[in-house]
Amino acid sequence: MTDRPTLRSPLPGPPNPATPPTARPARDPRTPDPAEPAAAALPLVAAVARGVALVLVLPVRLLWELIAAAGRLLRRHLIGPAGRFLRRWLLAPLVWALACWTRRSVLDPARLASREVLSALGLRR
Incomplete structure (x- = not known):
């Protein structure tokens, strides 16, 4: 802190250039300010807050x-080892079985049908 007075505008917002800023006289920090009556209760509030923090x-x-x-x-x-076990011994074989079923049930018949259609159209040798 400095001993210089602070310059503040009388109203909040940007300073008005028509009126010069007023200087607030510096007050002695040892004298209590009448605008702060709750300052005396701060140590009690802090002690209660610490107690609540410790207890709750x-x-x-x-x-x-x-x-x-x-x-x-x-x-x-x-959970991690169980997940790795399930992925290796349950999920991977199921995915493999699904891929085999898809190939046999969907892709092979589609391939054979496309050959027949292309042969009927004369586009296949």
Whole structure:
């Protein structure tokens, strides 16, 4: 902080060039300002807030961190390996079987039909 007075415009917004800015005299920081009566209650409010934080917020935060750590542990050591197992031994064979069925049931008949149509039109040798 400096000892120089601050220059502020009397109204909010840009300063009016017609009126010169007024200087606010610097006040002594040791004297209480009558515009701030709630300043005396701040230490009490801070103490109550800290107490609430210690009694309510801290246990909830610790419980949340414990649940998050357990979730990470389960995902890393249980869900991840189970997912890899299912993908390799269940999903991959099912996809392979679906691809084989699609080839035999859809693509081969379509290929044979296209040969017949092209032969009937004389476009195939």
